[in-house]
Amino acid sequence: MNSDEDRKKYGLPPKPEDLPEHRDPYGERTLLFADDADFIQFETVVSTIPSQIAVAPGYLEREWEDNGRRYFHYIQDTPIQAFFTFVSAEFDVLRDEAVMPDGSKVNLEIFHDPKHKYNLDRFLSAYQDGITYFSKTYGDFQFRQMRLMEFPRYSTFAQSFPNTVPFAESFGWVADFKDPDDFDYVYYVTAHELAHQWWGHQITPNYTRGSNLISESLAEYSALILTKRRYGKDNMKRFLKEELDNYLSGRSNEGKKENTFINTNRAYQWYYKGSLILYGLQDLIGQDAMDSALYAFNQEFGLKETPPFPGSYDLYRHLDAVTPDSLKYYLDDTWNKITLYDNKAEEVQAKRITEGEYEITLKVKSQKLYSDETGREENAQYESDYIDIGVFAAEDKDENGRTRVNPLYIQKHKIRPGESTITFKVKGEPVKAGIDPYNKLIDRLPDDNSIAVEIN
Structure with missing residues (x-):
């Protein structure tokens, strides 16, 4: 049959x-x-x-x-x-x-x-x-x-x-x-x-x-x-x-x-x-x-x-x-809705506190959007979502010659829609920081999630 x-x-x-x-x-x-x-x-x-x-x-x-x-x-x-x-x-x-x-x-x-x-x-x-x-x-x-x-x-x-x-x-x-x-x-x-x-x-x-x-x-x-x-x-x-x-x-x-x-x-x-x-x-x-x-x-x-x-x-x-x-x-966002993000790292500064320790001030913008089946999008109404905030030292090579990413800080923060400023400390010299730096979320423009760190 x-x-x-x-x-x-x-x-x-x-x-x-x-x-x-x-x-x-x-x-x-x-x-x-x-x-x-x-x-x-x-x-x-x-x-x-x-x-x-x-x-x-x-x-x-x-x-x-x-x-x-x-x-x-x-x-x-x-x-x-x-x-x-x-x-x-x-x-x-x-x-x-x-x-x-x-x-x-x-x-x-x-x-x-x-x-x-x-x-x-x-x-x-x-x-x-x-x-x-x-x-x-x-x-x-x-x-x-x-x-x-x-x-x-x-x-x-x-x-x-x-x-x-x-x-x-x-x-x-x-x-x-x-x-x-x-x-x-x-x-x-x-x-x-x-x-x-x-x-x-x-x-x-x-x-x-x-x-x-x-x-x-x-x-x-x-x-x-x-x-x-x-x-x-x-x-x-x-x-x-x-x-x-x-x-x-x-x-x-x-x-x-x-x-x-x-x-x-x-x-x-x-x-x-x-x-x-x-x-x-x-x-x-x-x-x-x-x-x-x-x-x-x-x-x-x-x-x-x-x-x-x-x-x-x-x-x-x-x-x-x-x-x-x-x-x-x-689960609801990913399975029952069509959900996208607009996450962006806008500005990051590092202030040297002691030798090898820095205070990071990171300004980010985040917005979750819902799309219908035709692609029409609208801003979601929500309080906050858990999103990674990351700071990285310079990349180097591992024992196999492969480029190695060196995170100094990766933590989930409850990020509100709109602009947020986050301050925290890291050990090690930072060169890059951002929001959702590993691209775990479905971000429409993922390339602007991370920017270079300015050290004061």
């Missing part, structure tokens, strides 16, 4: 891949929903030419050659969605292991062109870091193996199937990362695809408006958190700014309307807005509270084979349960 004729005959909705909104910035072509998927016991035999290795989901039971063909027999011994891929090429294989929280091992295999060994450590690190951390945080990884397969750049995407991720050559296999400050998109995208083993394969969303944020926003958020653990929270601005710019670009090109996030049906919201607001929520309520909500969400819906499957309101319910009343405004 999956043909176009059957769907019209029985009044079924169009398949997700036929909807123009169901497009992935990483090039994924099909986004799977529980109402559109069967769960199967998967077994396949794949043949290829003798020089190639054929890969499919499941565990390799046997391989052999016969009559000029090479055969591979795969069996997945637990039910999976009817969602699978086949890749065959002349591969070299990098084999290693990831360690689960209980000490058990997960076999890792990276199938790649023999000439493309440049960034194997980045792919491998994302798998090893992610399987350990995601299992500890969200619940155990459900397979005994995880694989990554390079394929030629005749198409550009990466896509997460059960324990198997085809990953295009153009997505970093031959990327040059000589500059230590380059965005490590290989690690980031690999972490995103791995996170789908939880958000998409352990939890499959239902087929309701907004539900795909469960797969994509949570995968993008999980990749952000894993990246923060690898590169440090004080170096997250480059990642958050990338997400913010992509969201603002997406909404500026919106051709119809922008729904609230809880009812989203646009990829620029699933990915970029979703990761920002989830990252911002954990920054407000704390990592432990956020982790407990996502763990409980997975405990309720993970590995379900029968309805009910979760939608966006189910995820919201779990997040709301761990959010203090004083911070619920943030």
